[in-house]
Structure formats: structure tokens, C-alpha cells
Amino acid sequence: MPDTPPPHESEQFQRALELMATWGAEEARRPEGHEIMYRMVAEGRDPVPGALGHGDDRTRLLVTRALQMARPMGHRAELTARLHDPVDEVRMWAVWALEDYEDPPATQAMLAMLDDPLPKMRVAAAQNLSWYADPRALEPLLEFVRAVDGPIRLYDVRWSLPSNVVADLDQAFRLLKEGDAHVRRETAQALADAVWGVVMCETAEERLGARGDEVVKLIRPRLDEIVALLDDPDAEVRRWLAAAVGRLEDEATLPVLLRMADDPDEHVREEAREGLDALTHGEQA
Secondary structure, three states: OOOOOOHHHOHHHHHHHHHHOOOOOOOOOHHHHHHHHHHHHHOOOOOHHHHHHHOOHHHHHHHHHHHHHHOOOOOHHHHHHHOOOOOHHHHHHHHHHHOOOEOOEOHHHHHHHOOOOOHHHHHHHHHHHHHHOOHHHHHHHHHHHHOOOOOOOHHHHHOOOHHHHHHOHHHHHHHHHHOOHHHHHHHHHHHHHHHHOHHHOHHHHHHHOOOHHHHHHHHHHHHHHHHOOOOOOOHHHHHHHHHHHHHHOOHHHHHHHHHHOOOOOHHHHHHHHHHHHHHHHHHHO
């Protein structure tokens, strides 16, 4: 028997747990619990592995939540293991905590969470994959959007696509050429949203390094590739491609937009007209 208990069983750490449990009730006291825990870590008596590996439900919840709120690095393995925790709230806090582990991003772990039984967990995992902007996530996310069920709003997960489209435009254009109708529609919409600046959500902007104008600079040189896709048999694909072209606000797009303004689908024509209006307004300015 050791003379001293493991760090996660010490009186000091139990005191930290009691303080962290006051979150939402006594905000002034809550930081003290975090300070105790991270002081122990700094002193080389890290209670986190033991607490997450052997702690009861309450301990795992409090510590996982603390790791998310204080955002310390260095506990990737322990947090990833909690993605299989039987307690929903523990898994949820683990997903949120892992959003900051972008070097490298926890892509494979988040992809696995797209099959979690809890709908809000699946949405949170999709959001993390957006912030990672990892090309490996694009095709799985497209399939996830295809399979979105009742408890999940399509809007909640569609916004996970633009940053992953921009992360690998070669892959995106391949899917626009070779994918089925669903894949082509969602990829085209994500491309249009990326040009519009959807990837400018705070975290994605920092991690992807792609503001709306920077995305435009990436896509403008590929205008000929977009033009080659404008005869797609699916009107929704053509609509979103017209939107992407219109949002470039580039004089070189004028003949493309004029062509799309005669498209047989009214929604395609509307997007083309909006692009022409924006282009004309820009020239006048």
C-alpha cells in the first residue's frame, strides 16, 4: 500500500471537485477548484488520468467539464477515451473539450461521434469537424448530411461543410464532377457559402485562416472548372454554382452570369441576376 493516495483520491483533489461542483451556483468559488487541480498538475501530481480512468460518474463529469472550460492541453488520450463514456454529459463535455486539439485535430475521433446515439452529440462533432477544416472530413460529412434525421436540423450540420470544402478544393471539384446528386448539391452549396464567408465563424476563421475575401482568391483561378460544371442536370447544383460565381464579383464572371440568366430554372436565373446586380453595383462604386 502506498503511503499517500493516488492524486485523484487525495483530500486536495476532493476539495477541488467540491468547488468545481458549484459551477452555475457560486461562480465566485468555481475558479478555485480549477486552480487546485491545475496546481497539482503543475506540481507533477496530475489527478486527471486517474480521475477520468477510475473516477465515478460525478468525478468524470466534473473533470471533463473542467478540461473544456479551462482548455488545458495535454489530455487528448483521456478525453478521447471519454467519448465512449456511458454518461451522455461526460461524452458531451469531452467532445467540446477536444475542439481545441487541432494540432493535429481529433478528426477520426469526431468522425466516430457522428454515429453517437445522442443527436446533440452528433451535431457537436460535426461542428468540431468544421473548425478543424480537415480534408479527411469532407466526404464523411457529406454522407452525414445525407442521413440527417428528425431530431437534427439540416441547418445545424450544413455549416460544417464550407471550411472542409475550402481545405481541399481539388477534392471538392472532383466530387462536383463525380458525386451523385446529393453530393454535388451539398458540395456546390458549401462552395457558394464559402465564397459568401460562412467559414468566417470565429473559430473556423482562426484555424483555417480563410476570411471570405481569401476564399474568393482561392476560387477565382478555378472559374473555368466551375464553368465546365454549369450544364449539370440537377438544377440545385446549377443554382449554387451560379451563386458561387455571382459572389466572386469578378468582371471575368460576366459572360458566365449572362449565360446562367437564361437557365431554364427560375432559381438559377435568380442567382445569376443577383450576381449581375452585385457586379454592376461594384463597377459603379
